[in-house]
Amino acid sequence: MFELIKQPWHWAVSGILIGLTVPTLLILGNKKFGISSSFRHVCAACIPSRIPFFQYNWRKEIWNLFFVTGILVGGFIAANFLSNPAQFVIAESTKSALSELGIRDFSNILPKDIFNSANIFTFKGLFFFIVGGFLVGFGTRYAGGCTSGHSITGLSNLQFSSLVATICFMIGGFISANIILPFILHILN
Amino acid sequence: MKETESSKAIRHQGTICTNESEKKEIGLAGNLKYLVAGIVFGIILVKAEIISWFRIQEMFRLQSFFMYGVIGTAVVTGIISIWTIKRYNIKTWYGERIVFDKKPYNKGQIYGGLIFGIGWAITGACPGPLFAQIGSGYVVAVITLLSAIAGTWVYGYLSHKLPQ
Numbered sequence: 600m601f602e603l604i605k606q607p608w609h610w611a612v613s614g615i616l617i618g619l620t621v622p623t624l625l626i627l628g629n630k631k632f633g634i635s636s637s638f639r640h641v642c643a644a645c646i647p648s649r650i651p652f653f654q655y656n657w658r659k660e661i662w663n664l665f666f667v668t669g670i671l672v673g674g675f676i677a678a679n680f681l682s683n684p685a686q687f688v689i690a691e692s693t694k695s696a697l698s699e700l701g702i703r704d705f706s707n708i709l710p711k712d713i714f715n716s717a718n719i720f721t722f723k724g725l726f727f728f729i730v731g732g733f734l735v736g737f738g739t740r741y742a743g744g745c746t747s748g749h750s751i752t753g754l755s756n757l758q759f760s761s762l763v764a765t766i767c768f769m770i771g772g773f774i775s776a777n778i779i780l781p782f783i784l785h786i787l788n
Numbered sequence: 789m790k791e792t793e794s795s796k797a798i799r800h801q802g803t804i805c806t807n808e809s810e811k812k813e814i815g816l817a818g819n820l821k822y823l824v825a826g827i828v829f830g831i832i833l834v835k836a837e838i839i840s841w842f843r844i845q846e847m848f849r850l851q852s853f854f855m856y857g858v859i860g861t862a863v864v865t866g867i868i869s870i871w872t873i874k875r876y877n878i879k880t881w882y883g884e885r886i887v888f889d890k891k892p893y894n895k896g897q898i899y900g901g902l903i904f905g906i907g908w909a910i911t912g913a914c915p916g917p918l919f920a921q922i923g924s925g926y927v928v929a930v931i932t933l934l935s936a937i938a939g940t941w942v943y944g945y946l947s948h949k950l951p952q
Contacts, residue, residue, distance in 0.1 A: 604835070610854050613836030614861020620829055622869035625886050626878065627821055634915040638940040652944035655799035656791045662822040667919050669826015670833065674923025677834035689842045690852040697845065708840035709912060709921065714928050724931070727910060732918075732932035734907025736939025739915060741900025741950065743891060746914040749901075750859060755866025756888050764897040769848075771905015776848030780909060 607683045621755050630662055633748030635739035637667045700781055701788035723787055742767070833920040841912025848909050894952050 624630040641664070642648075643657040687708060694705060704711040718724040739745040742764045744753060750768065753761025791799075833839050836858055847855035872878065873886055880886055908914055911932050913921055918936065921929040943950075 607837075608835045610836070610857035611861050613832065613838070614858045615865045616832045617829075617836065617858065618862035618865025618869065620825070620832075621866040622873060623825060624822075625873060626880055627825060628818075628882065629880050629884055629886055630822070631889065634919075635940075638915065638937045639944070641937050642941045642944060646941060648941075648945075650941075650944050651798060652801070652947050653941075655795045657799075659791065659799065662819050665819045665822040666826040666829070667916075669823040669828075670830035670916060670919040671826075671923040672823075673827040673830020673832075674834055674839070674920035675830075675925070676827065676923075677831040677920075678924035681831065681835065687837065687840070687842075689840075690846050692851045693842065693846045693849055696849065696851075697842075705842070708837065708842065708924070709926055710841060714841070714926055716928050719928060719931060724928075728928055728931040729935045731907050731910035732935030733939035733942075734903050735911055735913070735915065735918070735932070736907075736936030736941075737943045738900045738902070738904025738907055738939075739936075740940045740943040741896045741947075742904055743894075743896060743900070745904060745916075746859075746908075747916055749897075751862055751866055753891060754863045755870045757867070758891050760891045760893040760897050763893060764901040767898050767901025768905040768908065771902040771907075772844075772848040772909040773905075774902075775906040775909035776845055779906065780845075 604681050605683060607685065607687075617751065618755070621752055624666075628662070630666075631748070632752045633663075633744055634667060634670075635736075635745035635748060636660065637663050638736050639740060640664055700784040702784075726783055726787075738771075829916070830920045830923060833917055834924060839913065839917035839920045839924065844909060844912040896950070896952050899951065 621632045624632050639653070640657045640660050643653040643655060644664075646653070686706060689705065697705075697710075702710045702712050713723060713727050719728070735745075739748075742749065744761070744764060746768065749758075749761040749764040754765060837843050838855065838858055843852075843855055846852035870888070874888075878886065904914075911918070913929070913932065915936065918929055918933055922933065
């Protein structure tokens, strides 16, 4: 069993397990699987302000903060005890395109060339951590959900608004990965 | 704390995911099951490799089917699950009726969606994987997370001025 979990997982296995999170949370207590809301609850709970958007009873949503804390712990467990013995495989075409953009290290799940604490106070850090993170937090709330809330929960419930949001996530990602990122990496290298 | 109608309306605003549980889920003990569900989900995210920046680049460069396979299978599983819950009127653990929210369409889904998409390809993480990246030992993702919380705060500050 343990050895089985350690193997690289087929995408269909991962997809089914992620999809099953939706009914699991519903059955556990009528909770809708959505993660970006946690950012808002942190704002409502920790940042004192008179902004109406954060004036609600965040304690009613506290389950969500337990859930994301669990994700963090789960990430720790998986990375330290359940990781694949073999090296992680990515598409050759992606590898060669990214090498041309100055990415050298393909041995981890995130490129060490970028996601490295030495980059925190550099322009690279500003772009990849600060700007990138800001767009994720701002955009998900403006859209009313992220990949989990819209693309998984919303689409599973056949919501038109979630389809619109998901299509826009993809368009934004295509523009970003194919135009903005190559441009920025080109300047930085 | 008793929730007023207006604060309830605010809580429901700008999100597809709001939650009501009539039965009392008592404090820490009642919430620990969500911690456990989160741990399982975090393990799945790492093992599914979708917390990888490289997988996100592959997806948006249309150079691999992997992420489309994961998300597509997850959506199909979700559709079947919700259909089953509705069809057989499956109740929660506490015997409550399971309710589904309708999310009305607004322009925010377009503007916000595009903005999030751009950020997704840069950070290589949507909100869930961001927590899993931190747990996996990528300490720099803490900065991404803090910046995402700041982004949400700025959205809240500006929300009444933005086209909705």
